[in-house]
Amino acid sequence: MSNYYVGNKEFYPGIGKIPFEGPKSDNPLAFKFYDPEKVVAGKKMKDHFKFSLAYWHAFMGDGSDPFGSGTIAHPWDTKDPMETAHNKADACFEVATKLGMEYYCFHDRDASPEGASVGDSEKNLAKVVDLLKERQKATGIKLLWNTANAFNHPRYSNGASTNPDFDVLAHAAAQVKAALDANVALGGQNYVFWGGREGYMSLLNTDMKRELSHMAQFLSLSRDYGRKIGFKGNFFIEPKPKEPTTHQYDYDAATVVGFLKANGLDKDFLLNIEANHATLAGHSFAHDLQVAADNGMLGSIDANRGDLFLGWDTDQFPTNVYDAIEAMLVVLRAGGLKGGGFNFDAKLRRNSTDADDIFHAHIGGMDTFALGLTLADKIITDGRLEKFRSDRYASFDSGKGKDFEAGKLSLVDLRDHAASVGETKLTSGKQEYLENLINQVMFGC
Structure with missing residues (x-):
């Protein structure tokens, strides 16, 4: 076997294991700043980040946007949904090993197709879980977290756990149960609850108090089931301010912290902070990280960025080193993440259509945060910023x-x-x- 994993078919031929070559390298398929074994602030870079490959954008994104259809053709797509699921698994582990990533994450419907019934969907997912378990064993790659996609299907047009129709809520519960079963079977380290449609478009038809009560009850039941079947990891909530609903109940980090504490869920739930969601809420990425850290709830990170000229979730790969420095200052001062990692919830741009673009994108994102980590540690070690912050509050x-x-x-x-x-x-x-x-x-x- 080569120094990277290839399943039944190599979907990215000609691209080998991405090496670290340093900032003077002119090889576009090499890391310039991410050296996984380099020790920074007492830990190896790879352990600071636990970089994770995201199924949904890396292998589901097709370049479509609100104004146009897809532009990116996937070589693993077939007319048979289960064959496509098998191919996607191979593509995922091929890309992850070539990038040197030790983790991956997925939504249930990314990894496995929905069936004609709840039972059929569960059977499809169980088959894919067996396949993923084999791929994990072959590569040593681990499941950072998984989640249920309870927002794409038309039944969830009015939400999942907050839907006014009890039957729809029950369907969401069935998905979460199956996703938790999959998590335990795969040795998942964490479980995430979606940034989906939990909110409202108009208060004219909404009983907000009742919906929030249902959401809390849903999360409590999910926690109880997870613990019952042996899940010992962290449950994460991912704040999201808008899109698709006008008002999301999980608007930002502060809103979610307050909700969890008000409903007695703060002992089991932490936050998965997404950069693009923070900026859409009118905050900096570092702000929402700091809110989570100050409350002891900084669990994991969706590493991406938005386009400040657009008012929707563009999920671009992170390249802004200043933002990465501010983020890593928060993470380092907090002592690191609680169980999670850095998941690239990011997709290629609509006009990035070459096979190697997915590698350039991830290399750039990993290098950006590696540089941010190195410089954040340098700033802390320099001491002047830390001393100024401390001296500013000396009167207390x-x-x-x-x-x-x-x-x-x-x-x-x-x-x-x-x-x-x-x-x-x-x-x-x-x-x-x-x-x-x-x-x-x-x-x-």
Whole structure:
């Protein structure tokens, strides 16, 4: 066998194992910054990231968008849905091994076709699970997480766990049950609940309180079943602000944290933060990561980006090093992710139609975050940014400020302190200086 996995057919001939060649390499099919064995901040790069290949965009994306049909032809597509599922599995593990990825993730309907009934769908998925188990054994690649696609089918036009029709909710539960069974069979490390259609288009026809109650009950039942069948990993919720519904119940990290805590789910559920979802919510990627980290719920990351000139989820591969640095500063300060990894929830652009484009895309994304990690560690080690952040809050480290944080002061005490110190002086936030400092660390020789 070659140094990468090939199943019954090699779908990307001519492309071998992607090597690390360093920033001076002019080989477009080589990593410039991602060296999986390099130790940064006490861990190997590959262990910081746990990069994961996403079934749905890498092997389902066809270049279609809201304004046009597909442009990308997949060599594994056939007229037989189960044969296509078999081919996709081989293509997935071929690409993952050539990229040196140790993880993959999937939606149930990406990996296996929906049948004519609940039972048929379960049988299809069980057959594909047997196949995936063989591929995992042959390659050593592991399942980072899986999920149920409870948003594409017309039955979910009004949501899944929040659908006003109980029969539809039950169909979603059947999918989640089968997906959890698949997860345990494959040794999955985590399980994700979708960023789908859990929300509403109009309050005129919506009982929001009841729908949120149903969502909480649905997640509780899913957790209980997962634990019953032996799933010991993390459950993740993926915040999503809009598209397809006008108002998503899982709008952003803060909304999801509040929902989980209000419903007693915060001991079992963490957050899977997607960059493009954060920006669509009006936040930076780093903001939603920080909210999750501050609440001890930073579980996993969907590594992508959006187009700031478009108001929809474009799921582009990440290339912005500044964004990656800010993200990795949060991740490093938090001590890393809780069980998850970096999944490339990203798809090729509509006019990227060559077979090697999928490799260029992933190489760029992996290099971007590797560079972000290296520079974030360099910034933290440099110490100036960390010292500035610490010094800015020094008034809370002693005296009355420390007493306030410890809950020892009343509102009257605060009033009396203000009267005793008189007018305060302005203190600069030094934002421009800090932005310059980042540039100096990034580009300084």
